[in-house]
Amino acid sequence: MKWLRPLVSIVVAGAFFLPLYLVVANVFKHGPDITASPAAPPIPPTLDNLTQALTRPDHLFWNGLINSVSVTLLSIVILTVVSAMLGHYICRTPSRFARITLLVLLAGLMIPPQVILVPVTQVLNLTGLMGTISGLVLFNVGYYVPFGVFVFSGFIRAIPVELEQAASIDGAGPFGTFWRVVFPLLRPATASVLIFLGVWIWNDFLNPLIILGPAGGTTVTVGVYRALGQFQRDYGDMFGLMVLSALPILIFYFALQKHFVKGLTGGAIKG
Amino acid sequence: MNKAIVLATAALTLAACAPAGSQQPVANGKKEISFLVFETPNLTPEYWDAAIKRVTDKHPDIAVKKLVAPSAGERNAYAKQLLASGQLPDVMQAIAPSGLAESGNLYAWSKEELKNYAHPRSNPLGGKIYQLPYNSQPTPLVYYNKKLFAEAGVDAPPKTYAELLDVSARLKAKGINPFVVGGGGKDAFAAGYIWIALVGADVYARQPDFLVKRRAGQVRFGDPAFVKATQKFADLVGKGYVDKAGLSRDYPSTEKAFLDGKGAMYPMGSWFAAAADAGADAGKPPFEIGVFAWPTDDGQVVVPSYTGGGPIVNARSRNLEAARTFALEFNQDAANNDVLVQSDAAIIAINGYRPPPMGPVYNATLEVFKAGKAVNAFTVETGDDSLLPGVGDKVFALAQEIIAGKTDGAAAAKALDAEWVKAGGR
Amino acid sequence: MFLDKRAAARTAAVPLQRLTYLLSFVAPGVLVYACFVLAPILLSFGYSLTDASLFATRTRFVGPDNYLRLLADPSFLTSLKVTTILTLIIVIVPNVAGVGVAVLLDRAGWLYRALRSVFFVPVVLSSVVVSVVWMAMLQDEGLINRLLGIRVGWLSDPDLALYSIGFIISWQMLGFCSVVYLAALQGVPQSLHEAAAIDGAGSWTRFRKVTWPLLAPALTTNTVMLLITGFKAYDHIQVLTAGGPGLGTTATVAFNVIQVGFTANRTGESSAMAILMLVIVATVSAVALRLLNRREVDL
Numbered sequence: 001m002k003w004l005r006p007l008v009s010i011v012v013a014g015a016f017f018l019p020l021y022l023v024v025a026n027v028f029k030h031g032p033d034i035t036a037s038p039a040a041p042p043i044p045p046t047l048d049n050l051t052q053a054l055t056r057p058d059h060l061f062w063n064g065l066i067n068s069v070s071v072t073l074l075s076i077v078i079l080t081v082v083s084a085m086l087g088h089y090i091c092r093t094p095s096r097f098a099r100i101t102l103l104v105l106l107a108g109l110m111i112p113p114q115v116i117l118v119p120v121t122q123v124l125n126l127t128g129l130m131g132t133i134s135g136l137v138l139f140n141v142g143y144y145v146p147f148g149v150f151v152f153s154g155f156i157r158a159i160p161v162e163l164e165q166a167a168s169i170d171g172a173g174p175f176g177t178f179w180r181v182v183f184p185l186l187r188p189a190t191a192s193v194l195i196f197l198g199v200w201i202w203n204d205f206l207n208p209l210i211i212l213g214p215a216g217g218t219t220v221t222v223g224v225y226r227a228l229g230q231f232q233r234d235y236g237d238m239f240g241l242m243v244l245s246a247l248p249i250l251i252f253y254f255a256l257q258k259h260f261v262k263g264l265t266g267g268a269i270k271g
Numbered sequence: 272m273n274k275a276i277v278l279a280t281a282a283l284t285l286a287a288c289a290p291a292g293s294q295q296p297v298a299n300g301k302k303e304i305s306f307l308v309f310e311t312p313n314l315t316p317e318y319w320d321a322a323i324k325r326v327t328d329k330h331p332d333i334a335v336k337k338l339v340a341p342s343a344g345e346r347n348a349y350a351k352q353l354l355a356s357g358q359l360p361d362v363m364q365a366i367a368p369s370g371l372a373e374s375g376n377l378y379a380w381s382k383e384e385l386k387n388y389a390h391p392r393s394n395p396l397g398g399k400i401y402q403l404p405y406n407s408q409p410t411p412l413v414y415y416n417k418k419l420f421a422e423a424g425v426d427a428p429p430k431t432y433a434e435l436l437d438v439s440a441r442l443k444a445k446g447i448n449p450f451v452v453g454g455g456g457k458d459a460f461a462a463g464y465i466w467i468a469l470v471g472a473d474v475y476a477r478q479p480d481f482l483v484k485r486r487a488g489q490v491r492f493g494d495p496a497f498v499k500a501t502q503k504f505a506d507l508v509g510k511g512y513v514d515k516a517g518l519s520r521d522y523p524s525t526e527k528a529f530l531d532g533k534g535a536m537y538p539m540g541s542w543f544a545a546a547a548d549a550g551a552d553a554g555k556p557p558f559e560i561g562v563f564a565w566p567t568d569d570g571q572v573v574v575p576s577y578t579g580g581g582p583i584v585n586a587r588s589r590n591l592e593a594a595r596t597f598a599l600e601f602n603q604d605a606a607n608n609d610v611l612v613q614s615d616a617a618i619i620a621i622n623g624y625r626p627p628p629m630g631p632v633y634n635a636t637l638e639v640f641k642a643g644k645a646v647n648a649f650t651v652e653t654g655d656d657s658l659l660p661g662v663g664d665k666v667f668a669l670a671q672e673i674i675a676g677k678t679d680g681a682a683a684a685k686a687l688d689a690e691w692v693k694a695g696g697r
Numbered sequence: 698m699f700l701d702k703r704a705a706a707r708t709a710a711v712p713l714q715r716l717t718y719l720l721s722f723v724a725p726g727v728l729v730y731a732c733f734v735l736a737p738i739l740l741s742f743g744y745s746l747t748d749a750s751l752f753a754t755r756t757r758f759v760g761p762d763n764y765l766r767l768l769a770d771p772s773f774l775t776s777l778k779v780t781t782i783l784t785l786i787i788v789i790v791p792n793v794a795g796v797g798v799a800v801l802l803d804r805a806g807w808l809y810r811a812l813r814s815v816f817f818v819p820v821v822l823s824s825v826v827v828s829v830v831w832m833a834m835l836q837d838e839g840l841i842n843r844l845l846g847i848r849v850g851w852l853s854d855p856d857l858a859l860y861s862i863g864f865i866i867s868w869q870m871l872g873f874c875s876v877v878y879l880a881a882l883q884g885v886p887q888s889l890h891e892a893a894a895i896d897g898a899g900s901w902t903r904f905r906k907v908t909w910p911l912l913a914p915a916l917t918t919n920t921v922m923l924l925i926t927g928f929k930a931y932d933h934i935q936v937l938t939a940g941g942p943g944l945g946t947t948a949t950v951a952f953n954v955i956q957v958g959f960t961a962n963r964t965g966e967s968s969a970m971a972i973l974m975l976v977i978v979a980t981v982s983a984v985a986l987r988l989l990n991r992r993e994v995d996l
Contacts, residue, residue, distance in 0.1 A: 006808060009801055013812045016871070019830045020818060022840065038833075038840050058316040058339075086726035089719075101727065108734050110982045112929035114954040115971040118964060119740035120733055121356040131358050142733025145726050174718040203823035205932040209341065210959065213358050221823045225936065226310070226341050228457075228521075228829065235833065242826045253821045257814060348960040355962055370962070455853060456832060457939040516837030518853030518942045524836065533838075661961035671942040675855045686944065693770075694961070695750075 027243045031236035049240030060227065061244055064220035067212070068202055068248075071133055071219060075140040076197045080190055082141060083148025088178055090149065091156040092164075102153070108146040116143075117210055124211065136211045140201055148193050155189035156182065191259045202249050220245040301334040302593035304361040306582075307350065309340040312523050313545055313615045322607045326600045333593045344458045344522065351660070361588040362598050365580045367653040368394075368401035370660035377401045378584040378595065387603060389620040393578040394654030402653060403581025403602045406611070407618040409574045409640050410540040410648040411464040413565055414547065414632070418558035419447050419535040428563035431570045432472075432503075439512045442535050450507065451534030452517035452674060453525030459667035460650075461522045464538040465513070466504050466670050467649045468565035471575030473500040475646035476567060482647070482656045488697035492684040502680025505673050513674055532558065538565065541576075541636050544616035548630025562635045564643050574643035577651040578620050659694040662687070738975070744968035756965075763969035772945050773953075773970070779859060780949040784927030786863030787870065792919050794867070795874025796912070800904070802875070803882050813879065817872035824869065824932035831865045832937055855943040862947055866933055870926060874919045881915035882908065917989040924985060928978050931955065950974045 026034045027049050028042035053061055090102045120139055121130060129135030159182060167177040183190075208219045218226060224245050227238060308319045316339075323335050338360055340346035350366045353359050359376060368377050379399035385391035393404035415428065423442045429435040439449040453461025474481055474496050481497075484490045492498075507513050514534055517525060529537040530550055537543070547560045564574050582598040584591070601607060603621060611617045612626045616633050618640060619626065647656060650663045658666070669686055672678045678686070691697075745763055749756045767773045798816060802809045819827060834840045835851040842848055851861045885908055893903045929951050934940060940948035940956065948956070950970060958967030 005801065005804065009809065009812055012798070012801065013815050016868070017815050019827075019834060019868075020815075022834065023826075023830055039844070056316070058320070060316075082726045082729070085722040089722045101723075104735070105730065107979070108730065110925055110928075110978055111734065111738075111975065112925070112951050112978060114929065114931065114951045115741060115975050116734060116737035117955070118355070118958045118967060118971070119737035119744070122740065123732060123737060125357040130356055138729060139733050142729040145730050149726070173714060174722070178722075199821050203821075205823065205825050205935075206955070210352065210356065213338075213353060213356065221825055222341070224823070224825050224829065226339060228342060228936070238829070242829060246822050246826055249821050249823075250818070253818070254814075351962050352959040355959055355964075454942060455836070456937060457935065459939060459941050462942075515850060515853060516848075519835070519837045519839075519850060520853075521832075528838075661963075664960070665944070668941055668944045672855065672944060675853070675943060677855055677943060 023239055023243060026235065027239040029236065034235040034239070049236040050244065051240075052237050053240035053244050060218070060223045061220070061241060064218050064223035064245070065248070067133065067208075067218065068220040071136055071140070071208070072198055072202045074133070074137045075144070075201050076194050078137065078141050079144055079148050079197055080193050083145050083193065084152045084183060084186060084190070085178065086145065087149045087152030087156055088182065091153045092161070102149070105146040105149050108143075109150065111143075113143065113207060117206070121210065130211065131213045133212070136208060139207060139211060140197075140204075144197050144200070147197065151189050151193050152186065155186050159185055191256075195256060195259055198252065199249060220248075301332055302590040303334040303336060304588065304590050304594045304597055305336045305338055306597070307338045307340060307346075307353075307360040307363040307366065309343040309346040309364070311343045312526070313542060314343075315614075318610065318614055322601065322604075322610060325604055325606055326597055329600065329604075330593075330596060333597055335597065342457055344460050348664075359585050359587075361585050361590065361594040362582045362601075363585075364582050366402075366583055367657070368396055368583050369653050369657045371583070372396050372399075372401050376586055378586040378588075378591065384595070384599060387622050389622055390578045394652060394657075396654045396657075398655075402579045402583050403598065404578045405602050405608075405619055405621050406580035407576055407578040407620045407640070408541050408580065408648075409564075409576040409618075409636065409643075410651050411468050411538040411565070412541060412562050412574070412636060412639055413468070414529070414537045414539055414543055414560055414562050416529070416532060416535050416537075416558050417561050419532065420561075423447060423535070428561060429566050432566050432568050435566050439507070439510070439536075443510075443512060448514045448534040449512040449536055450514065451525065451529040451537045452513055453520045453522055453528075454517055454667070454671050454674065455519045455524070456521040458522040458525075459664070459671060461520070461525050462518065462670040462674055463650060463667045464540075465507065466501065466666070466673070467575060467651070468538050469500040469503050470497070470649040471646050472565050472567045472573050473503070475575065475649070476571065476573045476644070479646055480656060482652060482658065485691070486655070486659075486696065492687040492691070493681070498680045498684045500680075501673075501683050504670075505679045505683070508674055508676055515674055515676070518671055518674055541618065541640070542615045544630075544632040544636045545614055547632040548616075560632050562632065562639055564639050572639075572643040574640055574645055575648040575651075576640065576645050577648045577653075579653060580617075659691060659696050661694050662690055662696075665690040741968045741971050744964050745972050747965045749964040749968075750962055750966075759965070763965050764973070767966070767969055767973065773950075775945050776948050776950045776953050779945070779947060780928070780951070782859060783863050783866075783930060783947075783949055784924065786860065787866050787927040787930070788920055788923045790863070790867040791870040791874045791923060792916070794871055795878050795919065798871065798875040799878035799882055800908075803879060813876070816875055819869045820872045822869070824866075825936055827865065827869050828933045828936035831861075831868075835861060852937060853942055855941075855946040858938050858942060859947045862930075862933055862937055865937070866926065866930060870923060873922065877915045877919050878912060881912045885911050913989075917986070920985060920989060921982070924982060925978075928974070928981075950977070 022038060025040070025042050026038060028045035028047070030046055030048065033040075090098050124130040124135045124139070127135075129138065163181055164177050167181045172180070203221055204219070205221050205225065209222050209225075212219065212222075224242055227241050306323065308314070310316060310319075319337060323337060327333055327335055340349040346365070347367045347370075350359070350363055351370055354371060354376065359371070371377050379401055380403065382391070385400060385403075388404055390404050390407075391400065394400070394402060413428075419442065420426070420438075423438070423445045425438050425441060429438050442449045450465065452465065454463075455461075478484070478490075478496070481490060485492070517528070520528060526539075526543065526546060528534065530546070544562075564572050567573055581602045584594050584598050588594045605624065608617070608619050608621070608624060609627050612619060612629065612633075616629075616636065618637060650658060650666050652658070665687065669678065669683045673683060746758060746760055747756050748759050748762070802813050802816075832852065836842075837848065837850055837853055841851065850857060852858050889907050890903060893907050898906065928949075930949060931951055934947055934949065934952050938947045940946075940952055945953070951974060954967050954971045954974060957963050957970065
């Protein structure tokens with residue numbers, strides 16, 4: 001019966017993977033062939049769809065890529081720094097303020113963005129940040145800082161205080177202690193935060209749609225949605241754009257696979 | 272490590288000051304205005320860029336930043352969203368002024384600016400004109416597949432409603448789907464055209480100011496005329512003349528379905544004529560397309576249509592003068608309009624305009640339009656005679672319910688009255 | 698008092714250092730959070746007590762009116778029902794299937810490693826891409842109906858559309874759940890399995906008595922994650938059905954908050970909906986967490 005498990009696994013995975021197979025197979029076919037025989041393999045394959053998406057006159061993909069990359073990178077770097085530091089404070093300071101802050105932050109973990117989007121647009125308007133990348137980044141930071149603090153404070157708790165005390169006796173200020181002694185030990189936490197927030201922010205649809213708006217440019221995810229209206233006569237173009245928009249994150253995933261899993265499950269086991 | 276992070280962050284922050292895809296703010300004396308457009312299979316990005324360029328070539332002191340709504344069907348909702356987030360663009364193409372004009376956000380065109388238009392008093396809101404009325408679009412007409420009609424033994428389009436029922440029965444008997452409709456995904460509006468046609472033919476023909484009266488609380492959707500028209504829609508569904516599969520098709524897929532021969536009749540706005548003629552040029556569809564007006568009970572030819580479609584201007588624009596100039600020029604540029612006629616089958620309502628030579632479906636559309644009595648197109652109106660904000664979407668949702676067979680004329684009308692009240696009406 | 702000058706200098710500098718520490722470590726995070734999460738919640742609450750709307754020329758305080766009207770409004774109650782059904786599907790289906798997939802693929806070797814990757818790919822894709830692909834497949838003349846030779850209105854039938862959306866979101870989250878379960882499974886000591894086998898337990902009994910109890914923390918993580926996913930679902934709904942077909946058959950509360958707030962622009966009403974949604978999410982999460990934690994402790 002030893003062959004049963006691999007067989008069942010392959011069948012189940014195959015059925016599960018069908019939609020993804022469709023995208024991969026059809027992106028290399030011409031539009032009319034896609035509707036005619038969607039399940040057939042692409043023989044002969046064509047790169048037309050991909051080149052079309054890359055060379056659109058309105059540069060939808062490239063602009064989207066640049067915006068997605070800048071928003072995502074900025075957000076996760078700032079988030080890592082800010083939440084690591086805040087997590088450090090919450091862990092190391094036994095004051096009541098610290099405890100309350102932690103509770104208020106954890107409560108924020110569950111808030112759906114829809115609850116706060118309308119007032120957030122007003123806050124951004126007041127500060128003149130509506131429709132700018134900095135506005136979107138600031139919103140991301142505020143919204144995801146509970147997650148970052150949650151991950152970091154868990155890890156910081158495991159680092160003995162003596163290390164920091166030793167550093168401070170040697171004359172290091174709070175910055176030095178933190179960045180040179182504590183932070184390097186937080187690599188798994190940093191990896192988790194960077195990866196998860198990176199994926200979530202890259203794939204974010206609603207927030208860039210509303211906050212960046214048409215004036216601030218589109219991200220790659222919103223760009224796919226926009227192309228829906230124009231493209232559906234030719235599925236080929238549509239699939240080309242979708243594959244291109246998913247490519248960066250897929251590359252990111254396959255390169256860092258091990259860390260994804262570790263990041264997910266580090267928290268799970270610790271509970 | 273730290274230095275690298277700091278440097279990277281600094282670099283990105285600088286990059287963030289000007290997001291990709293957005294033009295730099297005003298430099299070297301140019302007045303920048305933002306222009307909201309939308310894309311459809313007919314109105315491609317290239318079309319808009321070329322049209323904008325024709326105007327900026329003539330007015331080099333104006334710099335136009337093109338903004339694109341996420342989808343054509345949601346462009347009105349999108350404009351409101353922009354208003355809600357304080358980003359209302361300077362000029363907006365084909366956006367309904369109702370909902371925006373009430374709080375003083377829109378510029379009202381003067382008589383002088385409207386002198387070139389054939390119907391300068393179209394869709395007034397509070398007596399003022401906000402949207403340049405340059406494009407007359409019968410919405411809908413019934414486009415039909417002549418080959419499928421011939422197969423069912425129908426040699427002439429129906430002239431009365433009774434004849435329409437007869438034609439549908441004969442088509443169904445031959446296993447041909449009578450009506451192609453849409454309504455899937457975010458394109459719920461594609462489910463509404465039969466209803467719009469019925470309201471135009473049966474309600475507006477006799478009460479052209481029905482919605483004005485509704486706003487005043489003098490009539491209700493629950494009144495017999497409206498209910499009867501809606502019930503006709505439900506009856507068509509009940510008899511199996513309307514293909515429910517349409518509810519899974521978004522707008523481009525719906526058009527494709529008709530062109531693929533999945534149904535004999537396609538109630539659709541006149542912009543379809545462009546795709547129909549373009550298809551004929553490209554060698555498909557392999558059948559001739561005819562057009563007729565949705566028939567009334569007594570045979571009077573009634574054509575629901577909407578004349579408007581032009582730009583509206585943000586009254587609070589920083590470059591109001593430039594915005595107005597651009598809007599007028601964009602709208603009246605003959606070359607722009609020629610392209611619009613060719614790509615979107617527009618019927619331009621500007622004095623002295625002559626369309627370029629067009630294909631057979633466009634010409635047939637024009638004939639029907641001229642032969643019929645023009646009435647409002649339900650849900651398309653944008654003036655004092657329009658639906659209250661948000662109610663249009665409910666109409667489309669109810670149309671979906673009717674097509675799915677979940678509700679009938681009386682219930683739908685009652686629901687519509689309830690939504691009207693929720694939206695702040697009487 | 699001080700043993701040497703250095704210690705004295707350090708102590709004197711402490712208040713300033715402390716202030717620097719607080720300003721740089723604490724202030725940024727707290728400020729951003731307060732500005733972009735806490736303040737908006739308060740603003741939301743404030744708006745919910747008014748009749749604010751983009752078309753109204755004046756905004757008036759109306760007290761609990763919005764709430765009372767919402768609770769009596771059939772379409773709000775429908776959205777509650779829709780949210781409940783959707784969230785239940787999303788919490789249950791990928792959780793259960795995730796256990797199955799995890800158990801199935803819990804073996805060493807390149808094949809299983811590759812298959813595990815395959816299952817996780819949808820998790821990192823954007824919901825818009827996932828929705829577009831499924832929409833193409835589930836059209837009435839789409840691939841699924843053609844392959845199965847049937848004509849089901851997966852997305853066009855008002856009675857089915859919600860379940861289709863639930864299925865699609867479950868499909869996307871399945872990989873996440875199975876990865877979490879896999880990690881937990883790998884934490885089960887082999888010795889326990891062996892001891893149970895020696896005692897004569899078959900593989901199903903072993904699963905029930907040894908494996909399943911140790912999966913409890915993974916169950917908590919997954920359930921919380923899925924609850925949040927269900928409550929805030931928006932992208933899939935917008936692309937697949939935009940709340941239809943029909944009147945609100947797939948419109949959750951979260952979806953309606955955006956519709957009413959940004960499209961119909963009735964800010965007062967949408968804020969009330971948002972606050973109600975917050976209350977519901979908080980309550981359900983608190984209850985779920987309590988139940989799950991208790992289960993963990995017991996085991």
